[in-house]
């Protein structure tokens with residue numbers, strides 16, 4: 001995939017928050033390693049065909065610095081992981097960790113997930129992670145939230161029957177919003193572990209740096225939904 005700013009839609013959308021300049025090593029990884037483990041520039045995306053030797057396929061949207069993505073990929077070598085993140089510094093951090101760990105089961109895209117998800121094949125994913133999406137606290141900004149009807153339809157289309165969607169947030173209104181959006185949709189069933197345990201991290205959760213900052217207005221909550 002190209003990292004040329006003028007050609008990359010993610011740069012146009014998120015261009016003002018590019019963060020620190022990359023180190024020489026990070027730049028080299030972006031220039032040379034990212035094209036090797038990137039998603040195709042156009043055409044349909046079939047996760048199973050990208051990593052044919054893996055039994056399951058998972059996607060993380062907005063992986064930030066990639067801590068969760070990389071740790072999940074290390075812990076689950078039978079699963080192929082695709083990460084989508086527009087923020088260049090986050091992509092560079094993830095590339096550094098993937099390279100250091102020698103992982104062969106991760107593919108990355110520096111992109112806006114809303115633009116690239118329509119290219120994914122239907123029923124092509126076993127798991128989708130959306131962890132601590134940008135909160136858009138203010139009511140008038142709520143329509144910018146990643147979780148809304150169009151993305152809910154994409155989640156339903158992309159997950160295999162029996163696949164799972166995990167959303168985490170530390171913003172109470174966002175948690176309520178997700179519950180209303182997804183538990184009112186008969187394509188999904190909320191996987192409550194006990195009646196009131198949504199603040200207990202699931203056993204396989206890996207804490208992210210963003211999560212430890214406690215920037216929200218409630219304890220982190222974790223919602224797992226089964227695609228029926």
Ligand SMILES: C[S@@+](CC[C@H](N)C(=O)[O-])C[C@H]1O[C@@H](n2cnc3c(N)ncnc32)[C@H](O)[C@@H]1O
Pocket residue numbers: 061062063064065084085086087090111112113114130131132133134135208209210211
């Ligand atoms: C609050 S951060 C959380 C990062 C990470 N999930 C974590 O828990 O550490 C939200 C992330 O979502 C990314 N993001 C925002 N909009 C996105 C979009 N449309 N597609 C993909 N990623 C997006 C941001 O760049 C940012 O890295």
